[in-house]
Amino acid sequence: MSMRQSRQRDVVLELVRSTMDHPTANWVYRQARRRLPRISLATVYRNLKRLAAEGVIREVQSAGQARFDCNLGRHYHIRCVSCGRLGDLPLSVDARLEEQAGRATSYRILGHEVEVHGLCPLCQSRDDASHQNQ
Amino acid sequence: MSMRQSRQRDVVLELVRSTMDHPTANWVYRQARRRLPRISLATVYRNLKRLAAEGVIREVQSAGQARFDCNLGRHYHIRCVSCGRLGDLPLSVDARLEEQAGRATSYRILGHEVEVHGLCPLCQSRDDASHQNQ
DNA sequence: TTGCTTGCAAAGGGTTTGCATAGGA
DNA sequence: TCCTATGCAAACCCTTTGCAAGCAA
Numbered sequence: 001m002s003m004r005q006s007r008q009r010d011v012v013l014e015l016v017r018s019t020m021d022h023p024t025a026n027w028v029y030r031q032a033r034r035r036l037p038r039i040s041l042a043t044v045y046r047n048l049k050r051l052a053a054e055g056v057i058r059e060v061q062s063a064g065q066a067r068f069d070c071n072l073g074r075h076y077h078i079r080c081v082s083c084g085r086l087g088d089l090p091l092s093v094d095a096r097l098e099e100q101a102g103r104a105t106s107y108r109i110l111g112h113e114v115e116v117h118g119l120c121p122l123c124q125s126r127d128d129a130s131h132q133n134q
Numbered sequence: 135m136s137m138r139q140s141r142q143r144d145v146v147l148e149l150v151r152s153t154m155d156h157p158t159a160n161w162v163y164r165q166a167r168r169r170l171p172r173i174s175l176a177t178v179y180r181n182l183k184r185l186a187a188e189g190v191i192r193e194v195q196s197a198g199q200a201r202f203d204c205n206l207g208r209h210y211h212i213r214c215v216s217c218g219r220l221g222d223l224p225l226s227v228d229a230r231l232e233e234q235a236g237r238a239t240s241y242r243i244l245g246h247e248v249e250v251h252g253l254c255p256l257c258q259s260r261d262d263a264s265h266q267n268q
Numbered sequence: 269t270t271g272c273t274t275g276c277a278a279a280g281g282g283t284t285t286g287c288a289t290a291g292g293a
Numbered sequence: 294t295c296c297t298a299t300g301c302a303a304a305c306c307c308t309t310t311g312c313a314a315g316c317a318a
Binding site for chain 3: 004005006024025026041042045046049064065066
């Protein structure tokens with residue numbers, strides 16, 4: 001794959017793999033600077049994109065922002081509408097959806113994504129607390 | 135709902151309702167200018183957002199861009215990975231997904247979205263044509 | 269008249285790119 | 294050495310905002 005090794009790329013990959021939180025580029029950048037204070041946001045973006053292009057990680061679009069996922073298996077996501085947190089949804093992927101979509105349209109089907117949205121536990125308790133003050 | 139009438143808003147709404155194509159703000163802007171040459175992109179955005187906030191249309195995020203949908207019923211979408219076209223997917227919505235997600239997580243579930251991706255008929259034939267020339 | 273709506277221009281957030289330098293193989 | 298990867302700054306795209314003027318109620 002002709003990808004040379006670099007300290008920056010190693011750190012970016014380690015960071016994406018360090019969390020289940022599907023981090024944004026900016027989160028990876030902030031964390032990376034703690035180890036490589038001179039790393040630039042452009043380098044973080046280039047490495048995230050490159051790693052995704054090589055299939056080492058996966059890029060997911062959520063609420064209009066790119067997030068990066070080290071879990072390469074097919075799975076669904078759940079997003080908190082309040083804080084934006086994106087998590088894995090441990091459900092089995094619906095295999096029939098794609099054949100149904102193929103029959104229902106003239107598209108050549110390549111895949112599908114499911115994003116459930118709701119309030120994460122933290123934002124639920126934050127909400128409950130603020131309601132008590134009204 | 136305290137929404138005053140305006141020619142600009144009428145045109146924006148008419149345009150979103152004129153197509154099943156889930157247009158972007160920029161598409162609406164280009165079309166609107168044919169009828170109101172002095173309309174600004176900011177006005178188009180303000181009206182699209184306002185109409186979505188009032189529940190007259192719906193905003194959908196697709197491939198990192200906002201698109202606007204006059205179909206208020208719950209339904210799934212299909213996106214062409216090549217040209218970005220977003221269409222409706224005429225499949226019944228999976229009601230069990232949300233209860234399963236509720237059981238599998240500690241989120242308070244509010245809804246879910248499904249986007250199937252593939253190649254639309256136009257991009258398929260474009261692809262086939264270009265392969266013949268190789 | 270009142271105050272919502274507009275056009276314009278500028279700013280904003282996230283992401284990408286040009287370029288000279290640094291640094292793996 | 295050769296060529297990829299980097300840091301920096303500027304550019305880019307999409308979207309939002311401040312403001313004075315316009316216009317519906």
